[in-house]
Amino acid sequence: MAAIDLSSPARSSPAPLSPRRGSLHLLLRRPRRPTLRCSLDAAPKSDEKTKSWKSLVNVAVSGAAGMISNHLLFKLASGEVFGPDQPIALKLLGSERSIQALEGVAMELEDSLYPLLREVSIGIDPYVVFEDAEWALLIGAKPRGPGMERSALLDINGQIFAEQGKALNSVASRNVKVIVVGNPCNTNALICLKNAPNIPAKNFHALTRLDENRAKCQLALKAGVFYDKVSNMTIWGNHSTTQVPDFLNAKINGRPVKEVIKDTKWLEDEFTKTVQKRGGVLIQKWGRSSAASTAVSIVDAIRSLVNPTPEGDWFSTGVYTTGNPYGIAEDIVFSMPCRSKGDGDYELVKDVAMDDFLWERIKKSEAELLAEKRCVAHLTGEGNAFCDLPGDTMLPGEM
């Protein structure tokens, strides 16, 4: 742990800005490992001007030695996610398999001398690593291998997320915000929240922000405008090839997309499929799944919760459906349009238009998620699993 001692974390009190002695603390239970120490004494002194600091925020990241984390952790440490006056403690979860790599990650974080990075701890026990976590970014998951049934993937990864849900329930902050990235992320998020009954179900998200960003990019390219002109972009449903990028409610320069892009066939066919299959095409080209853009989208997802949503706009995130105003089945994790006041919480957007094309596709994604849910009933405390997944059920990367 780059345990940079944060002696005066209160927002109102001036705190020393320069890092003091640091050390790498390994939060390993079995086997015990020696504590690694890395001195930051030689670091140049940053300016000691008084400045208001917020209280330290504890951010836990699983799969921390993986590709997405390799991009994300440095963004978290730099201040671009939680802000330039927000000191941060990173709690990194790995496994026996990844612990050496994780030590390397911690060393790189230390060597980056981020003034806001007050502590880096690494470990393989979620009950230790998640202690007091206020944000949990759950990225680690087993990738689907050749010949592996999707039901097997749901089961293997579901067990990881059931265990992590239990750990969060035991040791995390009671108001921890959880973003599940590891696939299949909607159902993993459902499993996680079901295993964490003491944490509000509303606090769990499945990452569909990458899909939103991909959809905005495609609309901007087609309309010949810059990305920031595209707003109100909803991804409905599952982070899979049944996801529904909503061009009925999206806007370009404040006008309905269909008024700007008159090519309805393109919107219904090409645009929709391009977004649904973007992850797979990228894997074909790159030989690995999206990592940098996924990290960017995790940043966007967090920033959307800790900053007020711009007037009239919204963002997409996969959340628990209970009490949704759209008529989507209850008790699943479904991507829907949300707004936030910037306090980490969100509200569903009520005034969205619906037509037959949109609703038919939403129902298909809903059916897929209900089938996934039946496959993991043994992990959500709802009896015996029964797996009858639709044949075309695929992650974006599996096309």
Ligand SMILES: NC(=O)C1=CN([C@@H]2O[C@H](COP(=O)(O)OP(=O)(O)OC[C@H]3O[C@@H](n4cnc5c(N)ncnc54)[C@H](OP(=O)(O)O)[C@@H]3O)[C@@H](O)[C@H]2O)C=CC1
């Ligand atoms: N929702 C979204 O928009 C997106 C989601 N994803 C998903 O994010 C996840 C992570 O992606 P990425 O960082 O690129 O993957 P990597 O393969 O680089 O890292 C994944 C990490 O998962 C951990 N893991 C946990 N259990 C297993 C297991 N049984 N076998 C192998 N590894 C395991 C490993 O860490 P350790 O050994 O430390 O546990 C590994 O470092 C994947 O599930 C991917 O499908 C990817 C892109 C977009």
Ligand SMILES: O=C([O-])CC(=O)C(=O)O
């Ligand atoms: O299937 C994967 O791992 C990749 C993925 O989710 C995406 O790119 O959207």
